[in-house]
């Protein structure tokens with residue numbers, strides 16, 4: 001890939017030929033606001049990412065760099081244009097609570113550009129037919145990120161833009177049926193993609209005190225996951241974009257099945273069968289009548305001694321890892 005030279009906010013920098021201005025800016029640590037941009041799939045519909053290129057306003061997520069470009073990412077003209085766009089978006093954008101408003105990117109940008117965040121109207125009509133996801137059309141700004149997340153990225157094709165050509169244009173599920181009756185597989189990709197924090201959201205979402213990064217404990221794929229933790233309990237999950245196995249995506253278990261972590265019945269210490277208790281169903285006995293708690297050292301020593309026993313009896317081929 002060839003290199004070109006461009007002026008980025010007055011500084012000469014090297015850019016990869018064919019990369020977008022958004023990509024270039026991110027590589028140089030310059031933040032450009034985005035709403036509809038979905039990693040790898042730019043649809044160029046919201047225009048909040050506009051920058052000045054040789055004196056013209058261009059969307060940075062779909063405009064490729066070329067030799068000698070003069071790019072301004074935060075000029076007065078850019079700021080004014082973004083402010084106008086935000087005013088238009090805010091005309092049809094409300095939230096149901098302060099918490100939802102606070103996690104909304106549009107509201108965050110509005111405050112940054114000197115505007116009031118979206119109004120809070122708790123009593124709007126929502127689609128709450130899905131067991132885990134809530135759809136609030138009053139918060140939707142039609143950025144279409146959910147359509148890309150569901151159709152292009154997850155290959156589920158549940159969400160589409162319907163009612164084209166008039167003021168009725170909106171997001172719909174399958175053949176315009178309630179989300180809970182649609183063919184949704186509850187992967188949550190649309191929820192994680194939605195920039196509003198409230199249009200498509202986890203039904204039981206609450207703000208977290210901190211976010212921890214870990215590996216999803218379910219299967220062996222090794223998906224990276226971020227858990228929101230509040231008062232020592234996991235309260236939501238989202239895919240970690242840095243994970244090579246999942247690149248930010250999760251399945252229904254990883255996204256919505258984390259509650260077992262908070263269960264008081266969850267085993268947190270190894271158990272060893274009590275002497276003389278045969279294998280089989282518990283048959284009404286408590287788990288502690290059948291097993292006793294052990295340390296990890298004791299449990300691992302026991303497993304190692306059992307493996308050695310099998311090898312000496314049947315040979316190494318009897319062990320499969």
Ligand code: SF4
Pocket residue numbers: 149150151154156157158159183184185186187188189190191
């Ligand atoms: S949860 Fe997954 S399958 Fe369901 S609508 Fe959202 S992206 Fe599509």
Ligand code: SF4
Pocket residue numbers: 139140141142143144145146147171190193194195196199200
């Ligand atoms: S539901 Fe969210 S992601 Fe989908 S179009 Fe509306 S604002 Fe965009």
Ligand code: FES
Pocket residue numbers: 033034035036037043044045046047048049050059060061062
């Ligand atoms: S982020 Fe570039 S047009 Fe929406």
